[in-house]
Amino acid sequence: MTIGVRHDDLRRKNRAMVIAAVRRAGQPSRTEIAAVTGLSNSTISTIAADLIEEGILAEVRSGETIAAKRGRPQVALGLNPRAATVVSVVLSLNSLSASLIDYSGRAIAHDISRPPTLTMNEGDLVEAVTASVRRLLARVQPEHGPLLRMTLAVQGITDSDARKLLWSPITPHSDIAFADALEAIFTIPVTVENDCNMIAVALRSRAPERYSDNFFTILLSNGIGMGLVLRGELFTGSHSSGGEFGHMVHIPDGAQCRCGRRGCIEAYAGNYAILRHARGESERAQPAADIDDATMLALAAAARDHEGREREAFQKAGEAIGFGLGSLFALFDPAPVAIVGLGTSAFDVIEPAMRDAISRTAGGQHNAAISFDLEPDEMPLIRDGCARQALAHVDLEIFAAGVLTTTIAGKEVA
Amino acid sequence: MTIGVRHDDLRRKNRAMVIAAVRRAGQPSRTEIAAVTGLSNSTISTIAADLIEEGILAEVRSGETIAAKRGRPQVALGLNPRAATVVSVVLSLNSLSASLIDYSGRAIAHDISRPPTLTMNEGDLVEAVTASVRRLLARVQPEHGPLLRMTLAVQGITDSDARKLLWSPITPHSDIAFADALEAIFTIPVTVENDCNMIAVALRSRAPERYSDNFFTILLSNGIGMGLVLRGELFTGSHSSGGEFGHMVHIPDGAQCRCGRRGCIEAYAGNYAILRHARGESERAQPAADIDDATMLALAAAARDHEGREREAFQKAGEAIGFGLGSLFALFDPAPVAIVGLGTSAFDVIEPAMRDAISRTAGGQHNAAISFDLEPDEMPLIRDGCARQALAHVDLEIFAAGVLTTTIAGKEVA
DNA sequence: TTCTTTTTTTCGAGGCTCGAAAAAAAGAGC
């Protein structure tokens, strides 16, 4: 059952809230934080003083703060960029990108490489990641904060502890224990996350007014991925990474899907499915593993240009996604949807069929009110979401706990 | 954003936790509560003393507590049945049942009537409910606790505040403001809840070891209802009552559904759909509004007895439910499922087709591990869930807040 | 009757938040 609230939890939670308020608002004053959190000025003052002394926050005295009002001017509080650093690694098909992020969320350095993920063996894949992170760290001056967290985003399914990659389209191998391997080398906590989930995290922090309570992010690429946020929290299922929108059933016993089953949404809306249909191949034809962007852009151009199999293929894709979303809306009520990835470049061809499908479902009653945000480039979102996720862990698990205070009270001088 | 934790919230939360622990465990001792909640013995002792003084808990000195061990015997704590009463009302097709429940969850009295809901006008429907509650209360001796809450369960869709019935198959009228009407008369807070959600609440309290984190309850009757519990909390969508499993899309542009759209799961698995198929009617035939139990039992018997359209109809139903569950499992990972209602009487005919369908979906990999609980009679579950829901409100909003203590501290003697 | 054992209560210490008051840091007015 729920565990009791102990006395020290109180301070920990309120510290976390102050940090979160600063992260969200940018550079709020103590008074603003008090207003937002509902705590008293004196409490915020005390907590802020602690956090500043611990080097987590810093007073920002930029020349132009706000309109010079009468009265004592507000002192803006900001995250101290040197309080910590985190590493955000994005591993995708034939592509690997590691970034060092400071505590305020700014990128310090990147390391980008293009390992042939489909043909590498398991050990080499892990080695590629560690080598990339090593290069990244070697290049950095020591004046940045201590490295406290690493998050790895991969397409595919992870275990519920976010420690292993159970299955991924980028490699034939399964059950790769990335977190263990990386933790052993870099001696900091590591988690392995699904890429679409990280996109959702990024969108929430970028546009909280739109993406807050319930929303979906859908990644259109060779496969169809989904990030699912319910009640403001990432839903990742009870066993694996959940949210397998692409493998909801569209047509029972329908087209052959990459997953081995038939009729999944992905088997109509994934790049391979669109290509297959455009080429006039059978619905049972074996899915292609990797389709380059140029091919898909050419298909989209052809679909836009004239009637024919290409246009039909995108319409089928739109229909599959539309019925899928309709089912989601039946379950969760209409919620904001973000469509991410190269597939957005063909969205004008996809959208009419998609909306038509939605309007034929239970979610369709709000069809007009449903709007789709398009984000063509998923990479920056994934990287950003990864960083946010890692920073959130640092905030909650390390800085909110107030290690320094505890140590002083527990062992050292009074 | 999340609001700060204030000092008095602490006591309120811990009081709520003690009450919850007693409600869950039955008659735990103070020591057991301390162990379960992680709070110290002294804290539990203080809180328990307060709650006893306020008449919320009571020491239970039944002769046979537990095996007489050495040492000071544990004193069992129980909910004081007279601390409060709540009313649980279940309104379904041509049937209305109101129950008075004491604070310990035991039913004190019932009032059962059979109003013709399909033909009544809106005002009469509200009047039927108030009259039933009035009869119920009139019959009760005054020695029971004060009436503090009422919950009304109805099939259909409610608004997000649980105050109105937006749509229901039991009446042609819509937007019925039950909560306002009842609150005006009985001067206690009232909420209107979906029946399947209340089934989920009941199951969680009856078998928490099975139904805790994520689970689904599916009600098979003329329509198909669902209760959805995610992360231990009822999910009710952002706008309406959500969880419209029956209106997820099974076959795009398929059979005519009662909701006016086509291809919904319900259009294959609802009683009217099964009857329609068994009679050899077209998939486009208008759904029947009310089918009596005997007809459905006869269909099930026929299906069990010999091959033919009846059996085929139930198989189609199983397939629709199976693919729907497969999609759910793709989204949420496999989770316990409870099948409720008269439809369970035909479950032996439905199950093979259902399992076969699930095994052809992404959720199918765990097919063997998926077990279905059957609960033929939904009424006691709905009634019980309603009562639990009302009691939970009393626990959290009234008793945990400690009105008495506040009053004393705020205005009266010290 | 005395000793053990276990549960429950009591009591003082230490933390935390709050409100009120004080201090600080500006602009406004003359």
Added chain:
DNA sequence: GCTCTTTTTTTCGAGCCTCGAAAAAAAGAA
């Protein structure tokens, strides 16, 4: 340039809350 006003931030004492240790209570065991 000085004083007044306004707003933000800090300080301080009061009041709760939880905790651990010790005491009290309530049995069975010897």
